[in-house]
Amino acid sequence: MKSQINLITIWTDDIEKMKEFYNQILGFEVKNDLENYVEFKNDGVRFAICMRDVMYEFSNEYKKKPSGQAFELAFPCETTNDVDESFKNLVRNGATSIQEPHNMPWGQRTALFADPDGNIHEIFAEIK
Template sequence: MNLVSIRIITADIKRLVHFFEKATGVTAKWSTDDFAELITSSFTLAIGSTRTLAFFGEGVAQPAANKSIIIEFLVENVDDDYRRIKVLTTDVVQKPTTMPWGNRSLLFRDPDGNLINFFTPVSAEAIKKFF
């Protein structure tokens, strides 16, 4: 089994896709006006408008209501990315900080309030785990 994507449901798909394009440097592939994907070599971040929920049934998901998931991106240099992210959002939860498990981590929220983690392994053990 392989986890291949996470989908975020939003009431403002254009705003959220634009944010993630700027944050990640990845251009979204739009399938319809209500569905876009940011595709990387290892993972896809899918973004769907609330109109896509009609296919799943009433009350299945609620946009901008997440308080339990962190979407994590392995980045080359979290300190370099921080300079770009702090221009995109004022909602930086944690500036780049080296965590006890060996990753340097930047936590921020996207425009819908979803928690995003950009991290770079910096300890020998963390580097070994990811590279």
């Protein structure tokens, strides 16, 4: 095995709502839509969403309901002003506000938002 991530898949019970969010609100173009699995165009790591029940026959572990924040996707912005404007646009278009933009002690301006399943993600830019 290589120590390299090739694919990130978000498991969901409502693929239509999630597909609309990642496509319409975050701007990911759909590369492949198999109804219960949607892969988006993305430079670098492949990115997809998939119905959780697709995996039920392979492992009962997929039937367990997730609890708490298990992962975070972080989206880069060009500037700190871009963080502020992007956050406003995300929330205006349907993302759930978690934390408005603020400067972090590690030299980034960040903001947090959630997708329809409640997964919390970050937008950020380096403070220059």
